[in-house]
Amino acid sequence: MVRCIRVPKKDGEAVRSVLREKGLLDLDSRIRSDSNCLLIPILSASYGDYPVVDAELRVQEHRETDYRELLDIPDDLKKELPNSHDVIGDVLLLKLTDDLLPYKHEIGEALMRTTPNIRTVMLDSGVKGDFRIRELEQIAGTGSSETVHREFGVRMLTDPAKVYFNPRLATERARVASLVRDGETIIDMFAGVAPFGTVICKCARPKIVYSIDLNPEAEHFAKRNAELNHIDNLVPMTGDAREVVKDLPDADRIIMNLPQMAEQFLPDALAKAKPGATIHLHKIMERTELGSFRDGLGPKMAELGLGMHIDRVSEMKTYSPTMSVYVFDIVRD
Ligand SMILES: C[S@@+](CC[C@H](N)C(=O)[O-])C[C@H]1O[C@@H](n2cnc3c(N)ncnc32)[C@H](O)[C@@H]1O
Incomplete structure (x- = not known):
């Protein structure tokens, strides 16, 4: 009582x-x-x-929401505990400093207890190689890193250990989908498991989306995603985008999400773009270099005989204390 x-x-x-x-x-x-x-x-x-x-009253269950409160680790290490992490489907990806590695399992268990709908916690040592694949180690929970991620009602099967996937691009994918006009021909040059293509095909009415990636695993997942979402106008393809685009029809819209080096492929994209087509080019750079990059791009492409202008630039996220990831909406003249 x-x-x-x-x-x-x-x-x-x-x-x-x-x-x-x-x-x-x-x-x-x-x-x-x-x-x-x-x-x-x-x-x-x-x-x-x-x-x-x-x-007689029922007992009130308490669920701790801050994983740091559950950890018994030295005080001087507490300040190194991460404030954020990524969640892809039911897989939580966590980066830790070397000092925290001896406590990785305790940290994983604490996150399992405090984060809703999580099946496993993976230690993420960063992306590697041309395929931008993550080196992952399971530190809590069960099962593999393959999972189904949900975004704006769209289901995407992916495995961050086999193919790159970025859950933080959800807003950008929705923005691009909202720009797509009926009947567009779209090329995604660096598509991964085809999250852009899948969201676009579900939320807009393009004629066709070609979804290219160098990583053969990406084509496998992209095909599964087209099936999962009942899409019949997404065409996953494996190969070097520079070569693959040559055989594709001219496009109304091209997505270039390879932020370390996408501009190296810009001449190939412009050559494939219809007049008035839009190219969404992602680029990581020092914030101080934004002005010179923006002003220099048009003249550089003009030297190659490729007319273009930048319609819009937006900062998508910070990448480091001095760098950010930008998206440039470039129009083919
Ligand atoms: C940043 S990821 C893109 C992920 C995807 N757009 C998303 O939203 O999750 C870049 C992708 O480009 C692929 N890639 C790298 N070089 C390539 C090339 N030359 N041609 C085609 N794809 C390439 C990588 O395998 C990787 O999957």
Whole structure:
């Protein structure tokens, strides 16, 4: 039995919040309704003029939401604990400093307990090679890193250990999809598991989306994603985008999400773009270099006989203290 006060329902929320503020609310028991009153559990002998009664109340489960509160690690290491991580489907990807590696399993378990809908936690040592694949080690939970990620109602099968996938591009994918006009021919030159193509085909009405990647695993996942989402106008292809685009029809829109070096492929994209077509070029750079890159791109392409202008530039995310990832919407003249 728990000590409660009997409070008319109309005063219930106000009384509960004052009790909580004063530290008099019993947080281990759940408030219960009793005809037109609430039974509110208290830690004091009484409160105000409300009648005191003993009642059976259900136990209130507490779920810790900050994984750091569950960890027993030296104080000087606590400041190194990451404030953020990525979640792809039910897989949580976490980067740790070398100092924290001896505690990786405890950290993984704490994240399993505090993060809803997570099946496994993987230590992420960063992306490597041309395929931008992640080196992953399971530190908590079960199963592999293959998972289904949901974005704006679209399901995407992926495995960050086999093919690059960036859950942080959801807003950019939705933005591009919102620009697509009916009947467009679209080429995604560095497509991964085809998240751009899948979102575009589900949310807009393109004629066709060619989804190219150098990594053969990407084509396998992209095909599965087309099936999963009942899409029949997505064409996954394996190969070097520079070569593959040569055999494709001219495009109304080209997506270039290879931020380390996409501009090296820009002449190939411009050669394939219809007049008035838009190219979405992603680029990582020092923030101080934005102006010179933006002003220099047009003249550089003009030297190759390729007319273009930049319609819009936006900073998608910070990459390091001095660098950011930008997207340039480039129009073919
Ligand atoms: C940043 S990822 C793109 C991921 C995808 N757009 C997304 O939103 O998740 C870049 C991709 O480009 C692929 N890639 C690298 N060089 C390539 C090339 N020359 N031709 C085609 N794809 C390439 C990599 O395998 C990788 O999957």
